[in-house]
Amino acid sequence: MAKNLFIRGFRIDHAAPAYSESYLSKIPVLRHLDTFEFRKKVTFFVGENGTGKSTILEALAVSSGYNPEGGSKNFNFATSDTHSNLYRAMRVVKGIDRPRDVFFLRAESFYNLASNIDEIGDPLFLEQYGGRSLHEQSHGESFLSLMLHRFRGNGLYILDEPEAALSPSKLMTMLARMHELVNQHSQFIIATHSPMLMAYPNADIYVLAEGALKKTLYEDTEHYIVTRHFLEDPKKMLHYLLD
Numbered sequence: 569m570a571k572n573l574f575i576r577g578f579r580i581d582h583a584a585p586a587y588s589e590s591y592l593s594k595i596p597v598l599r600h601l602d603t604f605e606f607r608k609k610v611t612f613f614v615g616e617n618g619t620g621k622s623t624i625l626e627a628l629a630v631s632s633g634y635n636p637e638g639g640s641k642n643f644n645f646a647t648s649d650t651h652s653n654l655y656r657a658m659r660v661v662k663g664i665d666r667p668r669d670v671f672f673l674r675a676e677s678f679y680n681l682a683s684n685i686d687e688i689g690d691p692l693f694l695e696q697y698g699g700r701s702l703h704e705q706s707h708g709e710s711f712l713s714l715m716l717h718r719f720r721g722n723g724l725y726i727l728d729e730p731e732a733a734l735s736p737s738k739l740m741t742m743l744a745r746m747h748e749l750v751n752q753h754s755q756f757i758i759a760t761h762s763p764m765l766m767a768y769p770n771a772d773i774y775v776l777a778e779g780a781l782k783k784t785l786y787e788d789t790e791h792y793i794v795t796r797h798f799l800e801d802p803k804k805m806l807h808y809l810l811d
């Protein structure tokens with residue numbers, strides 16, 4: 569196991585009631601997932617909708633002490649208790665070093681996170697988020713504020729579909745910032761559908777498909793292949809799809 573990572577892996581106890589007595593046992597990928605080892609500073613989980621990416625990220629985040637709706641360890645707001653019980657059946661293997669910065673971001677509850685920052689109302693605290701309420705910034709601007717101002721390096725960042733808000737050029741800004749943070753000893757665990765984001769070099773890509781988590785080369789991912797085919801000849805693809 570890579571010792572210099574903050575999260576080195578996890579184990580799932582399939583006999584735990586939290587797992588066996590819930591819908592989790594019906595998610596094909598989880599059924600065959602006993603242990604998982606992180607090897608790189610950036611790990612992507614990709615795959616079709618509903619294959620279990622968010623479930624795994626959320627359990628990793630909750631097991632590591634984060635608020636299930638997102639934020640750092642200081643956030644404890646909850647707007648609805650919809651997170652799964654996987655964290656009760658999961659044991660996270662931590663590295664030797666502890667991260668000095670942690671953040672769990674999920675696109676779907678970003679709005680609630682922004683409200684919570686406003687409620688805290690401390691200007692010094694707000695400064696970390698670019699000095700302006702995240703509600704007064706666009707979705708993409710506020711996410712970039714988070715990456716540029718709040719993420720400080722030496723951090724563990726668990727991001728669920730961070731591309732949701734970003735234009736292609738801002739996605740490139742994110743890639744550059746991510747690289748800086750990786751060089752400052754950070755670890756990223758990301759669920760994504762973005763072929764641009766998953767192009768980040770020296771990352772591991774795991775595809776959730778056919779009941780397995782399979783390490784896959786970037787060029788072999790469906791995201792890369794389908795997007796490339798589409799962009800090579802959009803007219804031909806549209807003709808095929810629409811006629």
Ligand SMILES: Nc1ncnc2c1ncn2[C@@H]1O[C@H](COP(=O)(O)OP(=O)(O)OP(=O)(O)O)[C@@H](O)[C@H]1O
Pocket residue numbers: 591595615616617618619620621622623624650759
């Ligand atoms: N509360 C729940 N009750 C029953 N099934 C659920 C519940 N929450 C999620 N599921 C199911 O668990 C499976 C995995 O969901 P998850 O959100 O982890 O998928 P995902 O890979 O992140 O999908 P997407 O790419 O669409 O975000 C899905 O089939 C989903 O329908």
